Amino acid sequence: MRKFENKLFGMVKSEPVYLIKPKIFNAFSEVLAVMTTKRNVNSSEAFNVGFTTNSDPERVNENRKILLEQLGISKDQLAIPKQIHSSNICYVDKPGIYDNCDALVTDKRGIYLIVSVADCAPVYIYDKSVKAIALVHCGWRGAKEKIVAKAVDFMVNQFKSDVNNLTAFIGPCASVCCYEVDKEFEEYFDLRFLRFKRNGKYHFDLKGEIFSQLVNSGLNFRNIEVSRHCTICEADLFHSFRRYGENSGRMWALFGLR
Template sequence: MIIESSALTHRVPHVFKPFTHLVAAESTRHGGVSQPPFSSLNLGINTDDEASHVDENRRRFFKALTADTFGFASSYQVHGTDVLHTTESGRFTGYDALITSRPGLLVGVTVADCVPILIYDHEHQAVAAVHAGWRGTVGGIVTKTLLAMQQQFGTTGKQCYVYVGTCIDETTFEVGDEVASQFPPAFVQTDPGRQVTCANLKAANVSLLAAFGIPAAQIDVSAFSTVLNNDEYFSYRAEQGKTGRMLAVIGIGA
């Protein structure tokens, strides 16, 4: 796992860099105005941070992406598997994935340990943003998102490019037997020395992407951990619930 420090407001996934008309990024915790414990680029609306700080942080983030003229669609996430097809800006409720083919519209998810997954269908010019916690992962939300894209846009795996973003890592996501039993055994490991069991959210979601037919070369997986790189990213678990949120967003230029 890479440990490094920077002051970047966001990172652009390598897999998307060849597509100059595409806006796609994952925020860090740097470059905002929020005070501890939300320091500093807290982009989460549903936190105890001052609303004016979050508004200013979002303005800075979208400006840094040169996407301040884009619309933005997101949802109050419920750790479920429902997928919303949207053609307009707004704050929706009850969805953990959003898909669109509308140019000039960003879709995004907030995270602070769960996995953000960004999908770009190059052939049909469609995108998706997915929030996959452990419930969403075992519930197959990424597969349901791809199937929704297939139904709406004709998406196939071969034309998809995907970023599996920064989340809690496989050495620090400790789970009990009830949660561990819901994962395929390949994505759960027990450390006899520490007497703990951990689940690998990134690998579990990569497996689902591969099963849909997305080539491995078109799947970019973050090298970072919200826990091990807590100076760069917010971590709900490492900071005991009192922290900010990152945004992962994707959209096609108008």
């Protein structure tokens, strides 16, 4: 079956897994950037790539195999962080597991960075000049600690990146329409990103906070794509920890240089 791209959302249908593909990287043939969804063409079972509560390890491994075969890469090319909702960043010089970090950065070709998400935002950053990438796992804790801004600084310091050459994608995540948080968030974030106060609570604009970190780091706003998807309310398309709690599956964001 042929592939097609939904022009509004940048979603790619490709047997057997439905993928989200950032349109902003279309001009860069050397870049592979995708995010999985929970849709599986060949099964009514949700497509899950996370070893979480109630997940079947054999099924998760099979799903990962299906995904990698579809993308034409192997598990031995993956770099995967042990995420802890921190602002820690690791430089990747070889595939493998990277402990206690929530952002990976590399300038090596043939290595594919992974972050696991289910409401937190995957943030992809590409330096088209020096050919380097960063992939960030950013929830409210990481946003509070400015992990996205720190990832940009890391690229500037590690690779001498010029921020004018950086392109970024903020992937599907919990969005302001649904992301209810407590009043204490007033202490953590600018009120610009806290909206629709209801019963003493706010709705948090995580995407807006991340976008602000990128722009304040020097990126041109025209070089930033923001997904319109919300992982909480689009239950047919995404796993969501907010919606299902410990029973939620996970999606993978994958980013690499061919």
